[in-house]
Amino acid sequence: MLVNLLRPKTTVSAHCDLPCGVYDPAQARIEAESVKAIIEKYHANEDPAFRVRAIQIKEQRSNLVKEHLWVLWTDYFKPPHFEKYPQLNELFNQATKLAGAAGTKGSVDVKVADDLLAKIAEIDSIFWETKKAA
């Protein structure tokens, strides 16, 4: 190992964190669907202890939505994508904000979850266009 470690490192042209190259906006979508379901169940159940759990779990799931989206934005999308889809940066910024304090973390409004899912759907369609174009 030593000998190899002392050799010049082979070049890595990576677009993900290994790179493993496997990305799927479904990961963000599934967590966002969970967030929407949690909000619906929150309104359907008046047990205060249940609602405390709902708020907690909604916080965690919303954070997973942000994580999955951030990874797509930084690790999957590359300069040529941002040139071809100039709306990408704002789209991801809005989508992650919609999963944050001004979004599904801070709100129990189903419409906010629907807005988040709509943004993820926009990202998803661009994502698959770029995969087909690859």
Next chain:
Amino acid sequence: MLVNLLRPKTTVSAHCDLPCGVYDPAQARIEAESVKAIIEKYHANEDPAFRVRAIQIKEQRSNLVKEHLWVLWTDYFKPPHFEKYPQLNELFNQATKLAGAAGTKGSVDVKVADDLLAKIAEIDSIFWETKKAA
């Protein structure tokens, strides 16, 4: 919310951890596809530092596979499912073992990742049968 907080507590009949009720074997499948891709890139790249990262990330992704499968086994599937699909317990036990030390954590053999993906596909088909039957 306040008015609701003042109403009597309602009964909760839960089968998932909020319950949010959103489950999708795609979560385990995506992580397992990542594991397979990591193994393939591991063999294609002889940089020792890259391989150390590949082993690390394969470990983490394999663990995510186990987590997603365990949640399905405990939180989604219920007694009637285990009666109708008596193979479910062994199927989940084998699948999670295939993502562990004797599986994709301990091995860099692509076939092991394929076996894992095949088990997840079996679970996936049973899962969707039960969803349709619900």
Next chain:
Amino acid sequence: MLVNLLRPKTTVSAHCDLPCGVYDPAQARIEAESVKAIIEKYHANEDPAFRVRAIQIKEQRSNLVKEHLWVLWTDYFKPPHFEKYPQLNELFNQATKLAGAAGTKGSVDVKVADDLLAKIAEIDSIFWETKKAA
């Protein structure tokens, strides 16, 4: 390292995730005792902020119970154990459910925590029988 990595991999006969081979149901039991203590303190303290924290921490500890049990089920127990103890699968499925939404996550009933502790005790006795038999 390269030379070694290109050599056929030595066989690993693993039953845990390194394998390290150290398992102890005490890990699940301690977390479950904590869950029970949290429920008792929840009922003894009427401060709403305290109760929010109790529900949160109970959620986390209950999840640790599930994690520790899942690891035993997948990583410690092997086919011969499942043959000798045909109740193992149902026992683990019930125990992990008792730490979930229909169990100590969703409930503040001390009896549910006692039921969970009883299931862990059953698992513990089988575990130590298998260790002695090893």
Next chain:
Amino acid sequence: MLVNLLRPKTTVSAHCDLPCGVYDPAQARIEAESVKAIIEKYHANEDPAFRVRAIQIKEQRSNLVKEHLWVLWTDYFKPPHFEKYPQLNELFNQATKLAGAAGTKGSVDVKVADDLLAKIAEIDSIFWETKKAA
């Protein structure tokens, strides 16, 4: 608290995840300084086991850099900032990429860590300008 719980719900205009409103690019900078130090110590120590640990810890610290930067990008910066600093999106995308697979995760080149620190410094100066302007 009780009395407050009984009062009507007030509007929340949030720009962070509670909102707590405390942000500091120093969090990303400290982790990036750690990454640079790890790379330096990696080159200074030929013990393979040490180097494995260095690669692991560099991976984790690089991820923390990404996390801290993503939070600033989504949670601190708002539309008016992006209008005033049109380079912000690309700056954050480049900085987080510099902490990823094509950056400090995949490389043991000190220059890459220096590039990352330089991007964080650019973000830091914009951040403090916006704080003064607030």
Next chain:
Amino acid sequence: MLVNLLRPKTTVSAHCDLPCGVYDPAQARIEAESVKAIIEKYHANEDPAFRVRAIQIKEQRSNLVKEHLWVLWTDYFKPPHFEKYPQLNELFNQATKLAGAAGTKGSVDVKVADDLLAKIAEIDSIFWETKKAA
């Protein structure tokens, strides 16, 4: 790798966990400032759902304060420091307790957060004295 791994391991004189050698009490201070801000916003917002989130996030941030302080206590400070600053052990024990159940986790009193910040400031000044002396 094998040959090297079988050679006596080169001595490591470490004072942190790689060691990377980068420490900064600012990490604990920033989290504690967040805790104080959360408590202030908690009192300023009567929405019960907001308060549940505030209590949750305060719990997490308080824990990060403890983590950062524990790392300084164990990994940065060494015997000569404890000889020169005999108050260090009690200082860290009190500071971490001030971020725990009897501190900012269990309380919504701003004064408790101020006491925590004061302890961190004491640690910070000792820390920088030792850095200058190094």
Next chain:
Amino acid sequence: MLVNLLRPKTTVSAHCDLPCGVYDPAQARIEAESVKAIIEKYHANEDPAFRVRAIQIKEQRSNLVKEHLWVLWTDYFKPPHFEKYPQLNELFNQATKLAGAAGTKGSVDVKVADDLLAKIAEIDSIFWETKKAA
């Protein structure tokens, strides 16, 4: 719960993070036993990929040892304990250092793991003395 929510806030005299009051040095001991087993298996298996995993998992388990010990030091032990057992601070500082970079994280020497286990045994005996005295 509602009625309770309407009652005046009661005083909380806490010495753990809920407080749940359940502590057991067995948690640290089990992780340390795992660390020792990992080191033994590391020396018994020359597969480089296995050794990379061993180093990774040893790092994580060693960190769990530190976590469990830190919690005991800050959350369980109180001023009267430190008066009665003046060696406690140094004992915990040495034990956590033995699980760190200069200990089981940085070393593959079984003796270091034995030293760690010995320190945990000292803490364990003091712990149980204080429980009996309580």
